[in-house]
Amino acid sequence: MPxxxxxxxxxxxxxxxxxxxxxxSRPDAMPAASTSVPPSAAITARAEMLVPPDAALAGIYDRSxxxxxxxxxxxxxxxxxxxxxxxxxxxxxxxLVEHTRSGxxxxxxxxxCLDCDDADFEDLIRFMATTNGNAGEAE
Numbered sequence: 001m002p003x004x005x006x007x008x009x010x011x012x013x014x015x016x017x018x019x020x021x022x023x024x025s026r027p028d029a030m031p032a033a034s035t036s037v038p039p040s041a042a043i044t045a046r047a048e049m050l051v052p053p054d055a056a057l058a059g060i061y062d063r064s065x066x067x068x069x070x071x072x073x074x075x076x077x078x079x080x081x082x083x084x085x086x087x088x089x090x091x092x093x094x095x096l097v098e099h100t101r102s103g104x105x106x107x108x109x110x111x112x113c114l115d116c117d118d119a120d121f122e123d124l125i126r127f128m129a130t131t132n133g134n135a136g137e138a139e
Contacts, residue, residue, distance in 0.1 A: 037083040039072060047071070047078035052127045060120060061127065064113035068106075069128055075106060077128070085129035097121045 039047070047070045052058045068076040077084040088096055100121045103109035110116065111124075 037081070037087070039078050039081045039084070043078060043081050044072045047080050050079045050127075052123075054123075057120070057123055057127065060113055060116060061124060064111055064116070065124055065128070067112075079128040080130065082129070089125075089129055093122060093125065096125050100125070 050070070052061050065079075068074040069079045072078060077088065097118050100107070100111045101109065101118075103111075111121070113120065116124075
């Protein structure tokens, strides 16, 4: 590979790596109410298996959302944890999309999906908020 390519891509890759590593690492930055309804063991296990039924959405979820919304230790609301998502959805879907665009607590701006638009965010939020997602692999 040409050295100029490495000089251009190297810093971008380093910044991206830092964003990914830091996205879920600040539980102290989460709003205090984010853990008000602890997930059961079944919800926790299920969150790790949920995959959007739409293949394109599943790809976005896997690269941008799963690292936080599928694991209880991240402090993010788990995919499929209805009680936590109901509290958030009560604010309105438009508010949740704005939180995703701007970042909130430990979640970075754009939720680590710089190529997503509002429709993608709405679909991802609806998927994570549902308790009827597909457990298993994307098709």
